[in-house]
Amino acid sequence: MLSDSDSAELLSFLKPDTRPDVKGYVTNYILGLSAHSDGCRYLRSKPGLLVSMVTLMSDPSIAIAKNCFHAFINLSADETLHQVLVTQNSELLTVLFRNLLDPHFQLSDQICTILSNLSRSETTCRSVFKVLEEQSMGLAKLLDIFCTDGFNKMASLHHLAPLLSNLTQLPEARHFLLDKDRCAIKRLLPYTLYEASTVRRRGVVGLLHNCCFDYSHHEWLLSDAVDILPFLLLPLAGPEELTDKENEGLPIDLQYLPEDKKRESDPDVRKMLLETLLLLTATKAGRRTLKNMSVYPILREFHDWEAEPRVTAVCEKVIHVLIGEEPEEGMENLMELKIPDDVEERLKEADRREEEVIRGGGD
Known part of the structure; x- marks a missing residue:
């Protein structure tokens, strides 16, 4: 050296x-x-x-x-x-954000990749968020850039999606997106179906997944004000023919899908979509909405189609919640339950064994 x-x-x-x-x-x-x-x-x-x-x-x-x-x-x-x-x-983040604001800057895709990398861990993610807010840019402007088609004719800006996803590690970022008056999260929902870039889809689905950890917002997210459910389900839905009764129970965008309907191609994205649905079933209101909206038939057909064991395993967890009995009184919110240490350790061990089976391709 x-x-x-x-x-x-x-x-x-x-x-x-x-x-x-x-x-x-x-x-x-x-x-x-x-x-x-x-x-x-x-x-x-x-x-x-x-x-x-x-x-x-x-x-x-x-x-x-x-x-x-x-x-x-x-x-x-x-x-x-x-x-x-x-x-x-100290100037690195400032230079990156300043140039990202320039719609004519030729290397904005490289900027997005660096920022995405630096925001993966929570500590440096906080540094990225702090400079973002200090640069008279803020999350609102970052969202505007991401959602403006052709903002920079020289860059795709697809890697802004994983940056936004990483930022939602932080309560401050989730608070911005989940503010009911601003309703910023609704602008991102169409990107779960964005065919031109897997990176965008993966980043936005990761962001939605992180936001759904804030269970106090589940009812609002599933309401007409946001209507998150069709954007989580459509990528998982296929061309299979459902009964009239099953179709009529679904959100309107999922009824009578065409014969050429294709599912999400990326297994990591499919897994995150299912994990997001699983988070939404943690509250009584969420479970009620998913059951009333006939989510089960979509997941039933998806389960028959899915070939990745790690994705199938998550699908089965969601299905078990949807077709299972409601928890007893006082245990309706699954995210507030205190699991005894010995039970938690047994669950972790079961998850480890499941991962070993999946990696080994066993039964």
Whole structure:
């Protein structure tokens, strides 16, 4: 690895007024270092190099700026570097959000990837959210950018979806989305059916899943004010013919689906959709709505179609709740129940055994 004198020499070339060909060579070299773990560890110990790379993100040469952005994509993929990137590079997040606001910035997709990476763990997610709010941007503007088709003609901005999903780790972000007067979450629902990008679908479904942990909002989410249920069920519904009675009980958007209706193609997204439905069954109001809306026939057909054991296992949990008896009085809210430690340990052990069976392809 490079000596301290080598590092100092590299740093001397990472200045805005350095010749473009030299900057290009050095930034490309650092990009190469960031592509493997030893190089990442080395750069972690050289904050001066990283600060200079942040500065050159604004270089007039798109090739030089691209080297810098791609290096930070590599570095931000390693969660052990997150604190270093956020705390020792105070300008990094500011530069990223400032450029994201520019509808003509060519490297906005790279920005989205870096921010998505940095917001995975809760600690650095808080740092990302703090700078987002301080930049006169806020979650409202981020949502506007995400929901504006063609906001940036040079970037798809699909990776804003996992960023938004990661931000909903935080109560503050969930509070914004679940505010009844603002009803911001409703703007995101159509993206569960967004055919052009699995990344968008996966991110939005992850966001909805996180928001459904706030069970006090279940009744509102399932009401006409938001109407979340069709957007969770439609990706799971197929072309199978249901009886007239079953169709009439379903939300209108799920009735008499065409013969060419296709299900969600990504098993991770299907699993998250089912886990979100399972969260909604944790409250009495949620269970009542899902039962009244004939969710069971959709899941029955889905269960017969699904080939992934890990997805089937979640589907079966939802079905068991829907066709099972209501919990006894005082136990209606499953998310408020205190499970005895020994029972909780047995449930965890059962889950571990189930995972082993799934991984081994056994019965």
